[in-house]
Amino acid sequence: MLKRLFDIAASAFGLLLLAPVIAIVAWQVRRKLGSPLFFRQVRPGLNGRPFEMIKFRTMSDAADAAGNPLADSERMTSFGKFLRSSSLDELPELWNVLKGEMSLVGPRPLLMEYLPLYSPEQYRRHEVRPGVTGWAQVNGRNALSWDEKFKLDVWYVDNRSFWLDLKIIFLTIKTVVVRDGISADGDVTMPKFTGRKP
Template sequence: MYRRWIKRLADLTAAVLGLVCTAPLLLAAAGALAVANRGAGIFFVQERPGLRGRIFRIVKFRTMTDARDASGRLLPDAQRITRLGRLLRATSIDELPQLWNVLRGDMSLVGPRPLLPEYLPRYSARQARRHEVRPGITGWAQCHGRNATSWEVRLEQDVWYVDHLSARLDLRILLLTVCKVLRREGIGSADGATKEPFEGMETNMQNKEIR
Protein backbone atom coordinates (compact mmCIF):
# COMPACT_ATOMS: atom_id res chain seq x y z
CA MET A 1 0.00 0.00 0.00
CA TYR A 2 2.75 2.46 0.96
CA ARG A 3 4.94 1.55 -2.03
CA ARG A 4 2.12 1.78 -4.58
CA TRP A 5 0.07 4.76 -3.38
CA ILE A 6 0.99 6.47 -0.14
CA LYS A 7 4.65 7.15 -1.02
CA ARG A 8 3.68 9.02 -4.19
CA LEU A 9 1.04 11.04 -2.36
CA ALA A 10 3.56 11.92 0.34
CA ASP A 11 6.07 12.96 -2.35
CA LEU A 12 3.53 15.22 -4.05
CA THR A 13 2.58 16.89 -0.77
CA ALA A 14 6.20 17.35 0.30
CA ALA A 15 7.26 18.68 -3.12
CA VAL A 16 4.52 21.31 -3.18
CA LEU A 17 5.19 22.41 0.39
CA GLY A 18 8.94 22.29 -0.19
CA LEU A 19 8.79 24.49 -3.30
CA VAL A 20 6.52 27.00 -1.56
CA CYS A 21 8.55 27.15 1.65
CA THR A 22 11.93 27.36 -0.07
CA ALA A 23 10.81 29.77 -2.81
CA PRO A 24 12.70 32.75 -1.28
CA LEU A 25 15.84 30.62 -0.96
CA LEU A 26 15.48 29.29 -4.51
CA LEU A 27 15.08 32.82 -5.88
CA ALA A 28 18.05 34.08 -3.88
CA ALA A 29 20.25 31.22 -5.08
CA ALA A 30 19.10 31.70 -8.69
CA GLY A 31 19.85 35.42 -8.53
CA ALA A 32 23.29 34.85 -7.05
CA LEU A 33 24.09 32.22 -9.71
CA ALA A 34 22.90 34.51 -12.50
CA VAL A 35 25.52 37.04 -11.38
CA ALA A 36 28.28 34.60 -10.47
CA ASN A 37 27.97 32.41 -13.58
CA ARG A 38 28.03 35.41 -15.91
CA GLY A 39 25.48 34.13 -18.40
CA ALA A 40 26.61 30.49 -18.23
CA GLY A 41 23.21 29.43 -16.92
CA ILE A 42 21.58 28.91 -13.56
CA PHE A 43 20.54 25.28 -13.87
CA PHE A 44 22.36 22.05 -14.61
CA VAL A 45 20.12 19.74 -16.62
CA GLN A 46 21.15 16.19 -17.50
CA GLU A 47 19.47 12.99 -18.64
CA ARG A 48 19.24 10.27 -16.00
CA PRO A 49 17.42 6.91 -15.86
CA GLY A 50 14.48 6.70 -13.48
CA LEU A 51 11.75 4.18 -12.69
CA ARG A 52 12.18 1.06 -14.89
CA GLY A 53 15.08 2.83 -16.59
CA ARG A 54 12.92 5.52 -18.19
CA ILE A 55 15.04 8.55 -19.09
CA PHE A 56 14.18 11.93 -17.59
CA ARG A 57 15.96 15.26 -17.23
CA ILE A 58 17.22 15.99 -13.74
CA VAL A 59 17.45 19.64 -12.65
CA LYS A 60 19.98 21.04 -10.19
CA PHE A 61 21.57 24.43 -9.61
CA ARG A 62 24.72 24.81 -11.69
CA THR A 63 27.78 24.65 -9.43
CA MET A 64 30.54 24.16 -12.01
CA THR A 65 31.92 25.92 -15.04
CA ASP A 66 32.53 24.26 -18.41
CA ALA A 67 36.26 25.02 -18.31
CA ARG A 68 38.31 22.74 -20.58
CA ASP A 69 41.97 21.97 -21.12
CA ALA A 70 43.98 22.65 -24.28
CA SER A 71 42.64 19.49 -25.95
CA GLY A 72 39.03 20.45 -25.29
CA ARG A 73 38.37 18.01 -22.45
CA LEU A 74 36.55 19.15 -19.32
CA LEU A 75 38.85 19.90 -16.41
CA PRO A 76 38.47 17.75 -13.25
CA ASP A 77 35.37 18.59 -11.21
CA ALA A 78 37.41 19.97 -8.32
CA GLN A 79 38.92 22.57 -10.68
CA ARG A 80 35.60 23.58 -12.23
CA ILE A 81 33.48 24.10 -9.12
CA THR A 82 32.86 27.77 -8.32
CA ARG A 83 33.11 29.42 -4.93
CA LEU A 84 29.34 29.86 -4.81
CA GLY A 85 28.88 26.32 -6.11
CA ARG A 86 30.99 24.97 -3.26
CA LEU A 87 28.72 26.74 -0.77
CA LEU A 88 25.55 25.46 -2.45
CA ARG A 89 26.90 21.90 -2.38
CA ALA A 90 28.02 22.11 1.24
CA THR A 91 24.50 23.14 2.25
CA SER A 92 22.76 20.86 -0.33
CA ILE A 93 20.89 23.89 -1.71
CA ASP A 94 21.98 22.81 -5.20
CA GLU A 95 19.65 19.79 -4.83
CA LEU A 96 16.47 21.80 -4.15
CA PRO A 97 15.41 22.21 -7.82
CA GLN A 98 14.93 18.44 -7.87
CA LEU A 99 11.69 19.05 -5.98
CA TRP A 100 10.36 19.90 -9.44
CA ASN A 101 11.37 16.41 -10.58
CA VAL A 102 9.52 14.97 -7.58
CA LEU A 103 6.44 17.01 -8.45
CA ARG A 104 6.55 15.72 -12.04
CA GLY A 105 6.83 12.13 -10.89
CA ASP A 106 10.38 11.61 -12.21
CA MET A 107 11.78 11.22 -8.70
CA SER A 108 10.86 10.59 -5.08
CA LEU A 109 12.16 12.30 -1.97
CA VAL A 110 13.82 9.01 -1.01
CA GLY A 111 15.26 6.36 -3.30
CA PRO A 112 18.46 5.29 -5.07
CA ARG A 113 20.22 8.31 -6.55
CA PRO A 114 19.79 8.51 -10.35
CA LEU A 115 23.10 7.71 -12.05
CA LEU A 116 24.10 8.01 -15.71
CA PRO A 117 22.29 6.36 -18.65
CA GLU A 118 25.50 4.72 -19.90
CA TYR A 119 25.63 2.67 -16.69
CA LEU A 120 22.40 0.81 -17.52
CA PRO A 121 23.96 -2.03 -19.57
CA ARG A 122 26.78 -2.41 -17.03
CA TYR A 123 24.60 -3.46 -14.10
CA SER A 124 24.19 -7.07 -13.09
CA ALA A 125 20.59 -8.34 -12.97
CA ARG A 126 20.58 -7.73 -9.22
CA GLN A 127 22.05 -4.22 -9.45
CA ALA A 128 19.49 -3.28 -12.11
CA ARG A 129 16.77 -3.79 -9.49
CA ARG A 130 17.61 -0.32 -8.18
CA HIS A 131 15.30 0.90 -10.98
CA GLU A 132 12.27 -0.90 -9.55
CA VAL A 133 11.50 2.29 -7.60
CA ARG A 134 11.72 5.98 -8.44
CA PRO A 135 15.17 7.51 -7.83
CA GLY A 136 15.43 9.87 -4.88
CA ILE A 137 16.91 13.20 -3.88
CA THR A 138 18.44 11.29 -0.99
CA GLY A 139 18.72 7.60 -0.22
CA TRP A 140 20.06 4.83 1.97
CA ALA A 141 23.45 4.79 0.23
CA GLN A 142 23.79 8.58 0.59
CA CYS A 143 23.38 8.22 4.36
CA HIS A 144 25.95 5.43 4.55
CA GLY A 145 29.15 6.55 2.91
CA ARG A 146 28.12 7.67 -0.57
CA ASN A 147 31.31 8.26 -2.62
CA ALA A 148 33.51 6.83 0.14
CA THR A 149 32.16 3.33 -0.49
CA SER A 150 32.88 1.02 -3.43
CA TRP A 151 30.43 0.73 -6.32
CA GLU A 152 29.66 -2.82 -5.23
CA VAL A 153 28.64 -1.69 -1.74
CA ARG A 154 26.77 1.37 -2.94
CA LEU A 155 24.67 -0.54 -5.49
CA GLU A 156 23.99 -3.30 -2.96
CA GLN A 157 22.72 -0.62 -0.56
CA ASP A 158 20.34 0.56 -3.29
CA VAL A 159 18.95 -2.95 -3.77
CA TRP A 160 18.65 -3.36 0.00
CA TYR A 161 16.50 -0.22 0.05
CA VAL A 162 14.25 -1.59 -2.70
CA ASP A 163 13.71 -4.79 -0.72
CA HIS A 164 13.02 -3.01 2.58
CA LEU A 165 11.13 0.08 1.39
CA SER A 166 8.67 1.29 4.00
CA ALA A 167 7.34 4.51 5.48
CA ARG A 168 9.44 3.96 8.57
CA LEU A 169 12.63 3.50 6.54
CA ASP A 170 11.93 6.58 4.40
CA LEU A 171 11.37 8.68 7.51
CA ARG A 172 14.61 7.36 9.00
CA ILE A 173 16.53 8.27 5.83
CA LEU A 174 15.04 11.78 5.77
CA LEU A 175 16.01 12.36 9.41
CA LEU A 176 19.54 11.05 8.76
CA THR A 177 19.79 13.34 5.73
CA VAL A 178 18.76 16.40 7.73
CA CYS A 179 21.38 15.58 10.37
CA LYS A 180 24.09 15.13 7.76
CA VAL A 181 23.18 18.35 5.95
CA LEU A 182 23.29 20.29 9.22
CA ARG A 183 26.69 18.77 9.96
CA ARG A 184 27.74 19.28 6.32
CA GLU A 185 28.89 15.71 5.98
CA GLY A 186 28.22 12.77 3.71
CA ILE A 187 25.47 14.15 1.49
CA GLY A 188 27.28 16.70 -0.63
CA SER A 189 30.83 16.88 -1.92
CA ALA A 190 31.99 20.36 -1.04
CA ASP A 191 35.23 20.17 -3.03
CA GLY A 192 33.52 18.97 -6.19
CA ALA A 193 35.24 15.61 -6.20
CA THR A 194 33.16 12.81 -7.69
CA LYS A 195 33.31 9.05 -7.69
CA GLU A 196 35.14 7.21 -10.46
CA PRO A 197 32.83 6.10 -13.33
CA PHE A 198 31.05 2.77 -12.97
CA GLU A 199 32.47 0.43 -15.61
CA GLY A 200 30.76 -2.74 -14.41
CA MET A 201 31.86 -4.85 -11.50
CA GLU A 202 34.36 -6.97 -13.44
CA THR A 203 36.06 -3.94 -15.00
CA ASN A 204 36.21 -2.06 -11.70
CA MET A 205 37.78 -5.05 -9.98
CA GLN A 206 40.40 -5.26 -12.74
CA ASN A 207 41.17 -1.55 -12.37
CA LYS A 208 41.69 -1.99 -8.61
CA GLU A 209 44.10 -4.88 -9.26
CA ILE A 210 46.06 -2.76 -11.76
CA ARG A 211 46.36 0.08 -9.23
Protein backbone atom coordinates (compact mmCIF):
# COMPACT_ATOMS: atom_id res chain seq x y z
CA MET A 1 0.00 0.00 0.00
CA LEU A 2 2.85 2.41 0.84
CA LYS A 3 4.47 1.65 -2.51
CA ARG A 4 1.26 2.38 -4.43
CA LEU A 5 0.61 5.62 -2.52
CA PHE A 6 4.17 6.72 -3.23
CA ASP A 7 3.72 5.86 -6.92
CA ILE A 8 0.53 7.94 -7.15
CA ALA A 9 2.02 10.94 -5.36
CA ALA A 10 5.38 10.83 -7.16
CA SER A 11 3.95 10.27 -10.66
CA ALA A 12 1.34 13.02 -10.25
CA PHE A 13 3.98 15.44 -8.93
CA GLY A 14 6.40 14.39 -11.66
CA LEU A 15 3.86 14.95 -14.43
CA LEU A 16 3.12 18.44 -13.08
CA LEU A 17 6.75 19.38 -12.40
CA LEU A 18 8.02 18.02 -15.71
CA ALA A 19 5.13 19.29 -17.83
CA PRO A 20 7.33 21.96 -19.51
CA VAL A 21 10.02 19.36 -20.29
CA ILE A 22 7.40 16.93 -21.62
CA ALA A 23 5.95 19.68 -23.81
CA ILE A 24 9.37 20.61 -25.22
CA VAL A 25 10.26 16.98 -25.93
CA ALA A 26 6.87 16.46 -27.62
CA TRP A 27 7.47 19.50 -29.82
CA GLN A 28 10.95 18.28 -30.78
CA VAL A 29 9.67 14.76 -31.56
CA ARG A 30 6.99 16.26 -33.81
CA ARG A 31 9.54 18.53 -35.51
CA LYS A 32 12.28 15.92 -36.01
CA LEU A 33 10.38 12.64 -36.34
CA GLY A 34 6.84 13.68 -37.24
CA SER A 35 3.68 11.96 -36.05
CA PRO A 36 2.81 10.04 -34.03
CA LEU A 37 4.50 11.62 -31.02
CA PHE A 38 4.21 8.50 -28.90
CA PHE A 39 5.29 4.91 -29.21
CA ARG A 40 2.47 2.73 -27.87
CA GLN A 41 2.83 -0.99 -27.39
CA VAL A 42 1.01 -3.67 -25.42
CA ARG A 43 3.28 -5.09 -22.75
CA PRO A 44 2.75 -7.64 -19.95
CA GLY A 45 2.09 -6.14 -16.54
CA LEU A 46 1.34 -7.55 -13.10
CA ASN A 47 0.74 -11.32 -13.38
CA GLY A 48 1.35 -11.02 -17.14
CA ARG A 49 -1.84 -9.01 -17.75
CA PRO A 50 -1.47 -6.82 -20.87
CA PHE A 51 -1.52 -3.04 -20.79
CA GLU A 52 -0.57 -0.32 -23.27
CA MET A 53 2.77 1.25 -22.41
CA ILE A 54 3.43 4.75 -23.75
CA LYS A 55 6.81 6.33 -24.50
CA PHE A 56 8.06 9.13 -26.72
CA ARG A 57 8.87 7.91 -30.19
CA THR A 58 12.63 7.61 -30.89
CA MET A 59 12.80 6.05 -34.37
CA SER A 60 11.95 7.21 -37.87
CA ASP A 61 9.50 5.45 -40.22
CA ALA A 62 12.24 4.54 -42.72
CA ALA A 63 11.30 1.43 -44.73
CA ASP A 64 12.66 -0.61 -47.62
CA ALA A 65 11.22 -0.74 -51.14
CA ALA A 66 8.67 -3.37 -50.03
CA GLY A 67 7.44 -1.16 -47.19
CA ASN A 68 9.08 -3.19 -44.42
CA PRO A 69 10.62 -1.16 -41.57
CA LEU A 70 14.41 -0.97 -41.67
CA ALA A 71 16.53 -2.36 -38.84
CA ASP A 72 16.51 -0.39 -35.59
CA SER A 73 20.08 0.79 -36.22
CA GLU A 74 18.99 2.37 -39.50
CA ARG A 75 15.86 4.00 -38.09
CA MET A 76 17.48 5.38 -34.96
CA THR A 77 18.38 9.05 -35.40
CA SER A 78 20.86 11.07 -33.35
CA PHE A 79 17.89 12.78 -31.72
CA GLY A 80 16.40 9.39 -30.86
CA LYS A 81 19.70 8.27 -29.35
CA PHE A 82 19.72 11.41 -27.21
CA LEU A 83 16.18 10.73 -25.95
CA ARG A 84 17.12 7.18 -25.00
CA SER A 85 20.47 8.01 -23.41
CA SER A 86 18.83 10.75 -21.32
CA SER A 87 15.75 8.58 -20.61
CA LEU A 88 13.52 11.47 -21.71
CA ASP A 89 11.62 9.00 -23.90
CA GLU A 90 10.42 7.29 -20.69
CA LEU A 91 8.64 10.35 -19.23
CA PRO A 92 5.16 9.45 -20.57
CA GLU A 93 5.33 6.22 -18.57
CA LEU A 94 4.54 8.34 -15.50
CA TRP A 95 0.97 8.23 -16.83
CA ASN A 96 1.09 4.42 -16.77
CA VAL A 97 2.29 4.66 -13.15
CA LEU A 98 -0.52 7.03 -12.18
CA LYS A 99 -3.07 4.65 -13.73
CA GLY A 100 -1.69 1.72 -11.73
CA GLU A 101 -0.40 -0.24 -14.73
CA MET A 102 3.23 0.33 -13.76
CA SER A 103 5.26 1.31 -10.71
CA LEU A 104 8.15 3.73 -10.50
CA VAL A 105 10.35 0.76 -9.59
CA GLY A 106 10.04 -2.82 -10.82
CA PRO A 107 11.23 -5.11 -13.62
CA ARG A 108 11.02 -3.37 -16.99
CA PRO A 109 7.99 -4.41 -19.08
CA LEU A 110 9.22 -6.48 -22.01
CA LEU A 111 7.36 -7.93 -25.02
CA MET A 112 4.19 -10.03 -24.91
CA GLU A 113 5.88 -12.52 -27.24
CA TYR A 114 8.41 -13.34 -24.52
CA LEU A 115 5.82 -14.71 -22.06
CA PRO A 116 5.82 -18.33 -23.34
CA LEU A 117 9.63 -18.30 -23.55
CA TYR A 118 10.29 -17.72 -19.84
CA SER A 119 11.33 -20.44 -17.45
CA PRO A 120 9.14 -20.63 -14.31
CA GLU A 121 11.82 -18.73 -12.40
CA GLN A 122 12.11 -16.00 -15.04
CA TYR A 123 8.31 -15.61 -15.12
CA ARG A 124 8.41 -14.58 -11.45
CA ARG A 125 9.37 -11.09 -12.62
CA HIS A 126 5.62 -10.63 -13.22
CA GLU A 127 4.75 -11.08 -9.55
CA VAL A 128 5.07 -7.30 -9.19
CA ARG A 129 4.07 -4.33 -11.35
CA PRO A 130 6.63 -3.49 -14.05
CA GLY A 131 8.66 -0.37 -13.41
CA VAL A 132 9.89 2.75 -15.14
CA THR A 133 13.23 1.78 -13.62
CA GLY A 134 14.43 -1.28 -11.78
CA TRP A 135 17.26 -3.19 -10.12
CA ALA A 136 18.56 -4.43 -13.47
CA GLN A 137 18.54 -0.88 -14.88
CA VAL A 138 20.90 0.37 -12.17
CA ASN A 139 23.15 -2.69 -12.45
CA GLY A 140 24.01 -2.62 -16.13
CA ARG A 141 20.78 -1.84 -18.00
CA ASN A 142 20.96 -3.08 -21.63
CA ALA A 143 24.63 -4.00 -21.29
CA LEU A 144 23.54 -7.06 -19.27
CA SER A 145 22.83 -10.46 -20.80
CA TRP A 146 19.23 -11.67 -20.63
CA ASP A 147 20.16 -14.25 -18.00
CA GLU A 148 21.80 -11.60 -15.80
CA LYS A 149 18.86 -9.25 -16.24
CA PHE A 150 16.27 -11.87 -15.25
CA LYS A 151 18.26 -12.92 -12.19
CA LEU A 152 18.34 -9.29 -11.03
CA ASP A 153 14.59 -8.93 -11.69
CA VAL A 154 13.78 -11.98 -9.59
CA TRP A 155 16.17 -10.80 -6.86
CA TYR A 156 14.16 -7.57 -6.72
CA VAL A 157 10.88 -9.50 -6.44
CA ASP A 158 12.27 -11.44 -3.45
CA ASN A 159 13.90 -8.45 -1.73
CA ARG A 160 11.63 -5.51 -2.58
CA SER A 161 11.04 -2.84 0.00
CA PHE A 162 10.24 0.85 0.11
CA TRP A 163 13.83 1.68 1.05
CA LEU A 164 15.21 -0.43 -1.79
CA ASP A 165 12.91 1.46 -4.18
CA LEU A 166 14.30 4.78 -2.93
CA LYS A 167 17.84 3.48 -3.43
CA ILE A 168 17.02 2.39 -6.99
CA ILE A 169 15.48 5.78 -7.81
CA PHE A 170 18.63 7.53 -6.52
CA LEU A 171 20.89 5.16 -8.49
CA THR A 172 18.73 5.65 -11.59
CA ILE A 173 19.36 9.39 -11.50
CA LYS A 174 23.10 8.68 -11.25
CA THR A 175 22.94 6.14 -14.12
CA VAL A 176 21.07 8.58 -16.37
CA VAL A 177 23.57 11.35 -15.64
CA VAL A 178 26.53 9.19 -16.70
CA ARG A 179 24.44 7.52 -19.47
CA ASP A 180 25.67 4.04 -18.57
CA GLY A 181 24.49 0.77 -20.14
CA ILE A 182 22.24 2.31 -22.81
CA SER A 183 22.77 -0.46 -25.34
CA ALA A 184 24.14 -3.97 -25.63
CA ASP A 185 27.32 -4.60 -27.61
CA GLY A 186 26.49 -4.57 -31.32
CA ASP A 187 22.87 -3.50 -30.84
CA VAL A 188 21.03 -0.20 -30.68
CA THR A 189 19.16 -1.36 -27.58
CA MET A 190 18.93 -5.06 -26.68
CA PRO A 191 18.81 -8.17 -28.88
CA LYS A 192 15.56 -10.15 -28.81
CA PHE A 193 15.09 -12.77 -26.12
CA THR A 194 14.73 -16.19 -27.75
CA GLY A 195 14.36 -18.35 -24.68
CA ARG A 196 17.75 -19.97 -25.20
CA LYS A 197 19.60 -20.57 -22.00
CA PRO A 198 23.34 -19.73 -21.82
